[in-house]
Amino acid sequence: MSSSIALLLVQDGIINGAIYALLAVALVLVFAVTRVIFIPQGEFVTFGALTLTALEAGRFPASVWLLLCLGVTAFVLDLARGRTKRALIPIARRFAWDIAAPLALLVLALVLAPMKLGLAFNIAMTLALVVPMGPLIYRIAFEALAEASVLTLLITAVGVHLAMTGLGLAFFGPEGFRAGSFTSLSFALGPLFVTGQSLLVLAVAAILMLALSIFFGRSLIGKALIASAVSRRGARLVGIPEALSGKVAFLMAALIGTLSGLLIAPMVTIAYDTGFLIGLKGFVAAILAGLASYPFSVLAAIFVGILESFAAFYSSEFKDVVVFMVIIPFLLWRSLSGTHVEEEE
């Protein structure tokens, strides 16, 4: 292998790695706060990318239906479980957020999607449609399971993943889509060919990481999320509602997943089940970091990205096998070295 090919592979790996890093950070975040191993993380990539491509083609984005269904379900469940106070104002407020807002988005999408209003509108609309699904899924599937074991939460997460993949197939069909590039910028840098889109991926990933570290280091709600992760009992004792931490964590995971989907939509052809594989690679990175450390997750994700691009170069049909195989020696080492994440009683 010549050095210029190696350089090319590294470049490719770093760009994919940046996406895996974002997803890995989201997985670590959700796990730390709620103990949920968030398998559906990749579905947000799919839904983000496919909603964008639908809007770009002037088609009505079918993900609106899912948002509306989730909103109605969450509204009814919260009312039935007594989580919404049975008084006019709290019910009206929940109704506005859970049902009226998705309905408004539905009308907006019906009217505006055929007009092809351009990239900024498409991105804003995609975020507005997909990101709220995160907290809604938390309220429907996970909020009532706050005391459940990690295994129960994992099985629930797998269920959510299967449901979302199936719905993705129903909404978007089996074929894959690719979005147009956000920017036509490109230039040569020595032997490397650098596209504006790939720079955008790196820039957005870096900005998101920076924003996250400011959020966790400075804001009270960010500190409350860390606190919930460090000691659930301690967090309850200072009055941090478990459901609030859960909703915020899922909101952030959904935001990160959707943004990742937007970023890679012009670079990869995305079908209803593509996100899962991308999410799994983020998961590999998160596992390599012990589902605990954000900086290590980022490093591990870059490593996974580079490993994948070299594996693809040598043997493209084995590239996923190679990436998933690295978990095995690592898990062996973890289980032998005896540092486990203990389950709180």
Added chain:
Amino acid sequence: MTTPILTAEDVSVAYGKVEAVRGVSLAIPQGQIVTLIGANGAGKTSLLNALMGLLPSAGRVSFRDEAMASVVAEERVARGLSLVSERRDLFATMTVEDNLELGGFRTAASARAAAMEDVFARFPRLRERRRQVAGTLSGGERQMLAMGRALVGRPRLLMLDEPSLGLAPRIVRDIFHIIKALMQTGVSILLVEQNARAAMQIADYAYVMELGEITVHGPAAELARDPKIIESYLGLGHHR
């Protein structure tokens, strides 16, 4: 007698078939220190967790004239009920300052800064250590931080579970001084202690718990003269 800030009627806590607390009733008068003493395993901690809403329980609990049955622990905190647990439950990886700030999670940002200043004034050691990570503090400092964190939330009733547990005698003395001083600021206190001698000295009223039930209660000064109490809880041979 002043109106109680908290009353518990016929409260029971069960772990499966084992009843840790059986039909306990008690009242905590506004602005007083009430102590709950009893041997290890008497059910004191279970009772506190039930009062806080951390454990499901039968019976009625009311706090500031409001029934607590449907109020979850986090909301009880917002209403002014606070528990400093035996395990302290600090945020070990976060700094002293962040721990304290989170203690005021349910209070307005403007009030939080002033409350943190009050805590620093009361526990100067915490001010010295404010950039230190909570997990690296000594046992006494941890107890101070746990109390300080609760106080930033400006509780009306502070429930302290074994604040002297595992601390050197000199530090225990400091902690009890602080508890006494807190009462003078209008905070009501429920003090659970195995160190009955120290607890009875500062308490106005005392309950004795044995095998999940309240067996004796009365003004602390009276109980301190009761020969049976002296023999079981205050005797010279009683060491932890």
